[in-house]
Amino acid sequence: MDDSKIIDLLFERSEQAIAELTSRYGPACLRIAEGILNNRQDAEECVNDAYLAVWNTVPPQKPDHLPGYVFRIVRNLALKKYHENTALKRNSSYDVALDEITEFLPGSASVEDDVAVKEISEAIDDFLETLDEQSRILFVRRYWYADSVEELARLSGRSGHYVSVRLSRIRKALKKYLNGKGVFV
Amino acid sequence: MREQDRSKIIGNIDKKYIDEAAFAFEDSDAVPGRKWADPKRNPARPGWIRTAVIVASAVLLIAAGLTATVIAADVKEYNEAVAFFADNGLSAEGLSRSEVKAVYRDITEKTFTCDKTAEVLQKAVPGWEIRQDGTEFGSDTSLPEIWSQTDPGFRKGVDYRLVEQYVRNEEYGTDDLKSTVLECRMDGELLWETEFDDLCATDYSCTKDGIAVWGHSGQRSTVTSSFAWIALVGGDGTVKWQRRLDHGFELEDVAAVLNNEDGTWTVISRGQVRYLCLANFDSDGNELFFNKTEVGVYGIRNAKRLGNGYIVQLGSYDPPEAALLYRLDRDGRVMETYSYDSEDSAFHITDMAEFGGRVYLSGYSVPGKADEHSREIAGILSKLVPGAVTSETSISPEVLTPMVQDNYTAVLLICDPEEGTPETFYSVKGSLGGKLSVNGTDKLEWDVESIVSTVYSPLTSAWSIAGVCEVFRYEFDESRNLTGQEKTGETVTFAR
Numbered sequence: 001m002d003d004s005k006i007i008d009l010l011f012e013r014s015e016q017a018i019a020e021l022t023s024r025y026g027p028a029c030l031r032i033a034e035g036i037l038n039n040r041q042d043a044e045e046c047v048n049d050a051y052l053a054v055w056n057t058v059p060p061q062k063p064d065h066l067p068g069y070v071f072r073i074v075r076n077l078a079l080k081k082y083h084e085n086t087a088l089k090r091n092s093s094y095d096v097a098l099d100e101i102t103e104f105l106p107g108s109a110s111v112e113d114d115v116a117v118k119e120i121s122e123a124i125d126d127f128l129e130t131l132d133e134q135s136r137i138l139f140v141r142r143y144w145y146a147d148s149v150e151e152l153a154r155l156s157g158r159s160g161h162y163v164s165v166r167l168s169r170i171r172k173a174l175k176k177y178l179n180g181k182g183v184f185v
Numbered sequence: 186m187r188e189q190d191r192s193k194i195i196g197n198i199d200k201k202y203i204d205e206a207a208f209a210f211e212d213s214d215a216v217p218g219r220k221w222a223d224p225k226r227n228p229a230r231p232g233w234i235r236t237a238v239i240v241a242s243a244v245l246l247i248a249a250g251l252t253a254t255v256i257a258a259d260v261k262e263y264n265e266a267v268a269f270f271a272d273n274g275l276s277a278e279g280l281s282r283s284e285v286k287a288v289y290r291d292i293t294e295k296t297f298t299c300d301k302t303a304e305v306l307q308k309a310v311p312g313w314e315i316r317q318d319g320t321e322f323g324s325d326t327s328l329p330e331i332w333s334q335t336d337p338g339f340r341k342g343v344d345y346r347l348v349e350q351y352v353r354n355e356e357y358g359t360d361d362l363k364s365t366v367l368e369c370r371m372d373g374e375l376l377w378e379t380e381f382d383d384l385c386a387t388d389y390s391c392t393k394d395g396i397a398v399w400g401h402s403g404q405r406s407t408v409t410s411s412f413a414w415i416a417l418v419g420g421d422g423t424v425k426w427q428r429r430l431d432h433g434f435e436l437e438d439v440a441a442v443l444n445n446e447d448g449t450w451t452v453i454s455r456g457q458v459r460y461l462c463l464a465n466f467d468s469d470g471n472e473l474f475f476n477k478t479e480v481g482v483y484g485i486r487n488a489k490r491l492g493n494g495y496i497v498q499l500g501s502y503d504p505p506e507a508a509l510l511y512r513l514d515r516d517g518r519v520m521e522t523y524s525y526d527s528e529d530s531a532f533h534i535t536d537m538a539e540f541g542g543r544v545y546l547s548g549y550s551v552p553g554k555a556d557e558h559s560r561e562i563a564g565i566l567s568k569l570v571p572g573a574v575t576s577e578t579s580i581s582p583e584v585l586t587p588m589v590q591d592n593y594t595a596v597l598l599i600c601d602p603e604e605g606t607p608e609t610f611y612s613v614k615g616s617l618g619g620k621l622s623v624n625g626t627d628k629l630e631w632d633v634e635s636i637v638s639t640v641y642s643p644l645t646s647a648w649s650i651a652g653v654c655e656v657f658r659y660e661f662d663e664s665r666n667l668t669g670q671e672k673t674g675e676t677v678t679f680a681r
Contacts, residue, residue, distance in 0.1 A: 155209075
């Protein structure tokens with residue numbers, strides 16, 4: 001069943017929509033949540049909450065790209081749980097990805113308000129536009145989707161070393177780009 | 186910047202990129218996934234463009250009045266030039282066909298008519314082959330005598346050894362590890378010993394500030410988690426401090442403990458099989474910071490200080506990888522990675538050292554690629570035994586040894602520490618590169634193990650080809666010049 005039909009089912013308030021959503025995007029949603037939370041139970045709970053959020057927001061929303069919409073909700077819910085649970089013994093691939101992000105978003109830099117956050121995000125978008133498709137996908141899958149290096153290597157058919165090196169070079173290039181733009185001045 | 190702000194910034198990435206990446210790798214039950222093409226291969230151009238180029242080239246040649254004979258000569262010279270470039274490690278990248286031929290003519294005729302020639306030569310890595318002509322090969326020690334040397338004994342002067350103590354478990358009929366003892370001896374006589382109860386010490390390193398010892402918990406199994414530990418022992422055997430590492434892994438292996446010579450120590454370890462970790466400790470053993478990078482399933486073969494940071498060698502057997510280096514900064518962040526290999530040979534790094542502001546990599550190259558069992562001797566075995574191996578199969582050392590010598594070349598690469606690019610190299614045929622160390626006169630010593638005799642034993646489980654190497658020692662100054670060489674008289678065994 002394609003995405004437009006699932007959206008139609010949601011508009012008809014048919015519970016079949018959730019079954020189809022689970023069947024089509026369940027494993028990917030679970031992977032995103034588990035990558036951040038490092039706990040299967042928490043991740044399943046998060047994904048169930050995401051399905052409920054989709055049910056409650058579609059309609060009136062009509063996403064033009066359903067998987068992106070669902071993945072965004074899963075990610076936001078997982079991050080909320082991640083930040084709430086300070087006692088969580090962290091060792092998720094998201095933790096490692098966050099450490100890597102400090103290379104181009106250093107701890108010493110300060111962000112005073114939402115406007116500044118938006119400016120930095122836009123600069124990163126501009127940078128992503130300059131990358132080739134493969135590099136851009138690797139970056140987004142690593143830092144937005146929190147895929148592990150191993151998972152990215154498996155999915156792309158490349159070695160872990162290749163993925164690790166490629167990401168390292170992208171981070172360095174992004175840092176140089178942001179410094180050139182005076183983002184942290 | 187707060188963690189929440191970083192999350193928010195990344196979370197704001199434009200949805201078009203999120204959507205692009207969402208479908209990049211689909212699970213097979215949704216949409217069939219696709220493997221990425223090798224980026225080195227150019228995507229196939231549409232057929233009509235390729236045809237047009239070929240036609241255009243033909244038109245140009247004919248229009249220039251070239252005869253069939255001249256075209257054939259042109260092709261022949263170009264092929265010779267390409268082969269010459271390949272044989273001499275020259276890069277033709279960025280050169281047109283005519284420039285390749287012009288550079289080839291310049292080098293072989295020792296003229297400089299083409300302005301690209303200097304550029305090509307500058308990109309090539311110069312090196313020297315150290316010849317061992319005139320050295321008598323063949324060992325006075327027989328192979329059975331070498332195999333019988335299970336205990337090399339203590340070296341003269343102060344020497345250390347780790348000894349495992351076991352206690353019989355009568356219930357299971359097993360020998361369980363009770364403790365590991367670090368022994369210190371002077372000319373073989375015991376000076377002191379330090380016992381680590383219920384712990385397995387895997388290695389140690391002697392520094393001017395004490396002996397760093399490390400290992401893991403005594404018992405390891407698939408059902409119990411284990412921990413890694415480190416300790417600093419004073420020159421009198423007193424344990425100054427001992428720490429259990431707790432970085433959240435069920436399995437952590439310490440690969441090296443490095444003295445930063447500023448009162449701090451750096452521990453390089455592998456976490457949960459796939460993380461390269463760095464932890465920094467003060468002089469009292471308090472952990473100051475920790476960093477981890479996911480690198481994939483590799484073992485850590487070696488780690489050394491490099492400038493203000495570190496250089497770490499990773500390796501694996503499947504797929505075979507023996508020349509992969511990571512350069513880390515002081516905080517453990519990956520600054521660069523280097524991998525040394527070529528299309529027709531494999532390079533194995535055995536040791537590395539920083540000297541005179543350069544990184545020295547000792548190792549050896551083997552022609553061809555390892556077979557599916559990662560055996561360096563795959564090429565030799567395929568020539569020796571094309572058919573089935575039986576108890577009657579035997580190859581004489583006189584036939585085998587030259588083949589093994591041809592298979593190995595010791596290489597010392599001298600590299601730029603920032604880029605990792607080789608600047609020059611030394612090689613010795615029929616040998617393997619060994620240990621690097623700085624001697625008392627501040628010269629770098631490179632041990633080269635030259636293969637002198639071998640034996641083939643296909644029914645031995647631990648190896649198929651084994652033998653004896655004589656150790657030669659080469660000395661270098663900080664200007665990368667070879668300043669001395671000696672045949673040490675030492676021998677080491679070789680087994681693959």
